[in-house]
Amino acid sequence: MRLTGVDLACQRGERAVFAGINFAVESGQALTISGRNGAGKSSLLRMVIGLLPIAGGRLTLEGGDPELSIAEQAHYLGHQDALKGSLSVGENLGFWAGFFGLRSADPHSPLEMVGLAGLASLPAAYLSAGQRRRLSIARLIAVPRPIWLLDEPTSTLDAAAQDRLAELMDAHLAGGGLIVAASHGPIGLSAAQELRLGEAP
Amino acid sequence: MTPLTALLVRDMRIAMRVGGSALMGVLFFLVVVTLIPFAIGPDLALLKRIGPAILWLAALLASLLALDRLFAGDHDDGSLDLILMGRAPLELVVATKGLAHWLTTGLPLVICAPLIGLLLNLDLPEDGALMLTLFVGTPALTFIGLVGAAIAVTLRRGGLLLAVIVLPLTVPILIFGVAAANAAVTGPTAFGTPFTILCALTLASLVVGPFAAAAALRQEME
């Protein structure tokens, strides 16, 4: 599987955010996107899943399921956690697992992998910011999808949780997945290409 | 669980939990109906004559309640981004959210309407006819409201705008709903004609609403 962007450009309103961006990521590889604030890191990720229109260039996925769009084969971990405070931890995860097509969701093992085992029956409103983040990450594990698009995945995570996330990302890559992550700093990926936005090409 | 049942269950759970909107609609309905006799006086004959119109207006306002949060809530916490990434067609997703909203807001109104009708001096067979018109008509109100909810999704004061957008669109439903209910209560016109048109309007809005709302959402999200 190979995700390629050729000469991509992004336009937000009147402002050209970036142009002429090229990248290629294959199964088992990771790409980190860095750059100053406003350089378009989040916009690039949102373009990949079709939440922003592509203003120029091409975005292709080879070797995926031809019936499905890129977004339908990808997980997106955005700035927001997409959790409902009045639902329990297990219900939140169960919903996303069910919505993303998992017929019988077992919330226990993904929760255990992010260190939230035993909290399944608690309302999500009681969780701290880091715990909410980990609950969002559990979604990526619960439903297998080959492409992970992570926007600042380590923000609000403590050192132990960052290590755990790094292990999960390594396991995902080892299983043939690919990761595109936007981040200001290192996120613990051992071998990753880097794409710097906001610099003159 | 299929994606759409998962969504239905989740939306209904949210509506019924703390901070949810499930019974607010009924309470609002009851309060509005109670206020009318305070304003126009306790004349039972008059109340009976305008009773169907009062109930329909109150139901219309009550079913718009909380509709502005239908997509805005999911937009604010990032859920909508993920919902757009699902494999279920957006039109069906929108329709499912509309169904969940109707089941938690519209259906309780329909169930309570006969009891509240008693307050307006409607008798049991008339009450039944009124309930039937509301049962058929309230889904149309919700599904037309979906369009407004989708347009107002990214706006901060969406609730007010929603009412302004949606209320004019509901005029045909109101006309034929009240006409059918009036025919049952006071006569002399037949119940069947306006009721059939009401059914047709509802069926049409069940189709048009989700498509228009999904199109609006796609535009808004870009």
Next chain:
Amino acid sequence: MALIDLANPSRFLKFANGAIPWLAGVTVLVFAFALEQAMIAPDDYQQGATVKIMYLHVPSAWLGMLCWGLMSVAALGTLVWRHPLADVTAKAAAPIGAAFTLLCLVTGSLWGRPEWGTYWVWDARLTSELVLFLLYLAVIALWNTVEDPSRAARAVAVLTLVGAIDLPIIKFSVDWWNTLHQGASVFRVGGSTIYPTILLPLFIMAGAFTLLFITLVLAAMRNEILRRRVRTLQLMQASAAN
């Protein structure tokens, strides 16, 4: 045990656990006696057996109003003394008061149908009772909207006190409306207009209703205290899990 000891939720729980079975038992006995008295009480010469609805209708009306009184006292406790048990009392009492008020409205409607030919009229008594019911629902809705119970308690306390001022105003302001409902007959200047053979069962029934009310409020308060403990434990569990 002094009354002040009950202010401590743990002591209150202990007291409630001990008292509820006894109270429930006494309630059942008094109800049995009251129902028997109501059955053997004479029928009204005009209304026939329909008058027996009164034995449910009048006590539930009294209790519906008494409950708002209790909630108002609890509201003062919340606002002035910030007492946790006052919050619990107010929250526990609201649905029970709403239930009694609804019972009063329903029995009244069923009584009105044969006597007045209609389930409902918009007269002063009925309307102010309906407004009381709506206020109960508003209080319950407010409790169900705010997740943090101590924040909800202060908001509800303000609403309860405003409602306590508003209720008599509603009651008197609608008095100019023509009324079908009979005037005060039990407690009035110059003595009751009801014969003792009907009045005595009514008072026994009111006693039974009051006992039922106290039992239900205590049980609901116990549930609410336990519910809050569950919430605290869950919050602690979430922060301990890290």
